């Protein structure tokens with residue numbers, strides 16, 4: 292059983308779509324969750340329909356959505372790193388790795404959720420997953436948290452096998468739905484079609500990362 296969970300993703304909404312149910316299961320059983328969200332998704336293209344955000348207001352809109360989603364999911368500790376959206380792969384790797392090593396040493400999580408580097412589609416996902424894994428690999432084996440890596444690239448199962456963690460999230464599906472709704476600028480259009488939302492509401496799968 293995890294004692295403290297650290298979630299590391301680049302964009303507001305990554306936590307909700309990929310593992311909102313898993314986070315809710317932890318917080319519902321009293322396990323504290325800290326979320327490091329690296330950007331405010333300010334380069335996103337969805338501005339609402341009809342528009343309720345502009346290029347200038349989007350980071351503020353998404354920040355408010357992120358805070359609301361965290362509240363819904365029971366995340367009490369949110370760290371906003373303020374990196375630039377779509378630019379994480381261009382950050383100086385050593386500086387960013389040290390920053391994460393420091394965060395991990397302070398939070399002392401027993402479990403980390405992040406993207407599986409190389410199998411998480413978006414360059415920001417892959418770059419931040421890689422930084423997180425690199426920072427954790429600097430800890431000695433006995434202080435290293437378990438890592439559940441989230442992958443969703445096509446054909447990823449051919450490369451890394453099937454996920455070993457498959458969480459049934461049916462008990463917290465209402466919390467996940469509320470968090471998806473909180474990310475209104477990103478999810479509003481999905482609620483028009485049942486199939487686009489339903490694939491997020493059944494099960495969440497992860498690969499335990501092998502160091």
Ligand SMILES: [Zn+2]
Pocket residue numbers: 301302305413416
């Ligand atoms: Zn993302």
